[in-house]
Amino acid sequence: MFQSFETQGNRAAGPARLAALRERMAAQGVHGFLVPRGDAHMGETVAARDQRLSWLTGFTGSAGTCAVLVDRAALFIDGRYTIQAREQVDPAFERVAIEKTPLSAWLKTALRPGQRLAYDPWLHGREQVEALERACAEAGAELAPTANLVDAAWPDQPGPPMGALSVHPDALAGEPSAAKRARLGRELAEAARDAAVLTLPDSLAWLLNVRGSDVTRMPAPHAFGLLRADGTATLFVAAAKLTDPVRRHLGNAVEIAAPEALGPALDALAGRTILLDRATCPVWIAHRLEAAGARIDWGQDPCILPKARKNAAELAGARAAHLRDGAALVRFLRWVDETAPTGAMTEIAAVEKLESLRAETGELRDISFDTICGAGPNGAIVHYRVTRDTDRTLVPGELLLVDSGAQYPDGTTDVTRTMATGPAPEGAARAFTLVLKGMIAIAMARWPAGLAGRDIDALARQALWKGGLDYDHGTGHGVGAYLGVHEGPASISRRGLVPLEPGMILSDEPGCYREGEWGIRLEILVAVTPPAVPEGGEREMLGFETLTLAPLDRRLIVPALLDPPERAWLDAYHARVAEALTPLLPDPADRDWLAAACAPLAD
Template sequence: MSTHEARLKALREQLKADRLDGFVVPLTDEHMSEYVGDYAQRLEWLTGFKGSAGSAIVLPEAAAMFTDGRYTLQVREQVDGKHWQYVPVPDVSMTDWLRENAKEGARIGYDPWLHTRDWVKAATAALAERGAELVAVGRNPIDKIWTDRPQPSNARLVAYDNGRAGKSSAEKRQEIADWLAERKADAVVLSALDSIAWVLNIRGADVAHTPVALAYVVVNADATADLYVAPDKIGDEVKQALGNAVRVHDRTAFEGALNGFAGKRVAADPERAVAAIFEGLEAGGAKILSVRDPAVLAKAIKNPAEVAGHKAAQARDGAALTRFLRWIGEEAPKGGQTELTAAAKLEAFRRETGALDDLSFDTISATGAHGASPHYKVDEASNAPIEPGQLYLVDSGGQYRDGGTTDVTRVVPVGAPTDEMKDRFTRVLKGHIALARAVFPHGTTGGQLDTLARLPLWEAGLDFAHGTGHGVGAYLSVHEGPQRIAKPSYPGGGPSEPLRAGMICSNEPGYYKAGEYGIRIENLVLVEDRDVPGQEQPMLGFETLTFAPIERDLIVAEMLSPEERAWLDTYHAQVLAIVGPQLAGEDKAWLEAKCAPISV
């Protein structure tokens, strides 16, 4: 019996002991985080799935894995199909599956600290149609059988410099207090870890590659705050930076504190606060305002200091990536390189800048067929040699303490690419350029722009099964809302936020041929005000922030319009101007050749 088969069997035995007929296992933590600490990796422990988005449901006679189009291939490689059904999201939701598969009278368990209130309502209604019920558990049954489960991180918090943040915590809390006053509210509960880090100007190391700390915060109408965090995580420097207006409590006291708002109006975010928070507030007699966390939009609109930090980080990150692109282009055809050695070499180049704090996510180092899995994660078991005839895709980024969180994807041919590879790459590039050149009125959403990046692929009967762009933080999460560029039905889709000047998004169309190769071209872009001759309303556009050469050996120049070639030549001139001075010798000569104008 395999390890994961044994774990599935053990969970079913535990559910039986708990008088449950099923259990729902999401990939998140008690903060509804996308990326979670090792202690919260319950889905991977149970199933073997290493992706960053997914869920599972276990019933006595059936078990299902729910993943979206980014993980269609990966889930089949990592999760045993003999024991698990593969269910595509959003074609079939977890509530749909429960409605079809739960038996009458079944008691399906869920952890109220790992689901939103809206999900609980939807699942309860779906099960009721089957004569079944959803049952909140006091202790997660996986935690009962995961005997060597890691403890939550005890890393200390660090103060984030006000100059780099561009605004003090006191100023941010006052803005939230003004927001509360407009709503005649007494307090707001912040549970999203990046919101807490941003509001208090603190950073942590409790989640891999995301500088946040496990904590909760209540911001009050008088601009004071109550921070709930493990006491040994805070030193004198952080206490001094927080000041007397931020009261510190043990994190374990948070659940009880929710009962202390009787008769008060308390705001909580239905998308980011778990069901248990709403239940605690309701049990204590609070009047709840279900509204979006006030830090979400404020954090997304970068101030001048945050933009400056981003640009500084992007410049040095681009130089590190450029050195790597030259290295991999020369070394891979010789043989002996693997996905892991390549990822390690890229990280080494970033480390040599002397400014890297961490990677911003696990590097997607994917050669050949692995590139067709958009969120492929290499490990010792999957590590593949990089061989001639393949396309090598690398999606990577760094966390830089001066304010930059980078995220960039490039593709390198190993040897001579096929005509099909070049055609597909050029179509992806045309979509990337169309989005980069877009000019649009205030009030435009990312969803409205998404089509621009897909049209060149659609014209050939092609598409890609992920969003075109996500928001990015300032030395925070590499995936940040509320802005996104995506179809409503795709990951990162749904109701779309109007783009505003100061927001940072990715621009990353792609193409993936199962079993053969993957292509993605990703830069980060800053939404900026744009003057248009004769305009009758305020307009916006994108300023590109990422600077590294786009592989010219994969471009069919004849497929590009004069305007597209002009954009590419201008972009490469910017790369040479920004990255070139940081390089010397053969690195610089290589970059100059890669950035030469494209000729037809």
């Protein structure tokens, strides 16, 4: 099993650990310290060593920050984690909804004149630090970089990860690393930049056509990189992570250096113009370059957009991965259909079954995130992770929400299905159908080039809004090519400002949640298609290709709530699912179940 079901956070230890941190604060002469859920690589997936927020507060969500002052401590989370934080975090920590009160606004009133707020410069980017500096200035306080005070208070902190790198074949990458480096190097030169510092693990993995194993769920290495305008590069990585095949693959144009050589390498860039990503580069690097006399040109990581625009080989890999994954999902959905009504199925059993079926493909490298498997009221916890303490037996007549994904060598998957195990709970079928309408609206969308995710996010919410419902998370996130299941820079959300471009893969996952009763979410992955003029039209429009192949629970659909185009889309989708997956199912019982699940919708 890739997934563990042990409780990760420790709610009861929070107050004692908070006191230990405050002792370190006093010794350092500061009045506050910030503890983000992140690491020096600014990625979403962090190693055990970097789980500082969880160690301190007990909160295990994938996003959040804790501000610890001498007399107050507050955990800042978004709407996805409201229920989770309430259950995991001791009352010694205030819980603050970041949508209503951003960290900077809270600090303006919580800090007192003359106080010093400390932060670890390895864990914050320039954008964050500038906002913090403004908040401290308004409060009459000072923002001060320091060594990490949680590390000083954490007696049994794990060591740094030392996972081995592997070669990602050019046939799957679609372009050799040398070609990528040369192309991006020319772009640096054209912008009068001498080099770029790369800090994101997936950027390095994509640029060098390698994959890593330092953290779970994300096949990218913990390392830093320096890409020069001539296309050469330096990879700062522990030698123990490199195998002979990886060294041969990187070749002479990629220099290998130890991680501790990064500082001196930055010092050697005096007088050069260096590109840094304002959002993701730790300010420690900026401070070192400034001290050395380098010129910093703030911009975007040069790998971000090219990595998001999947090429033909990567899109072909994604389609193959979704075919494989879809067959495993059909077998799982049939198992749920037959097992859940007996009252003998638990959430952990469902997670184990789904992972085992994916493993039977022979291509599973990891799951792409810990499976969200919520029965009944647990489905209303948006990022619920089942543990042995919370494992729940599904009661017939409840809903089961399963949000899961896989990492295959040719692609990353992420799919959510919500299923009935008997008569639907009150209001669930209506909500399910409204969520389905939103998912279909995104899948069918056409739009002119230049529009961003925020411009189409409302399409997924229109039916829910008309019904007096909504959801407190984005509609979609970017997905990598055997990389991060959450990949920037594009998204379908109110904060999605990056224009959608051909080749980008995004999720389409509206939802509806009734706390204490049920959760509903439906998710497919879609790829942005090249511009084309729709039949009868005059202007080119972008659109989406649906990648995910798995039946939707027709028993939860209220046909009268669907309009004719929506019904046509649904029937065509199910016909495609049946046609594509039936040849991959050797068991006649699976094929029969799929045929019934994909039958045209009846009135």
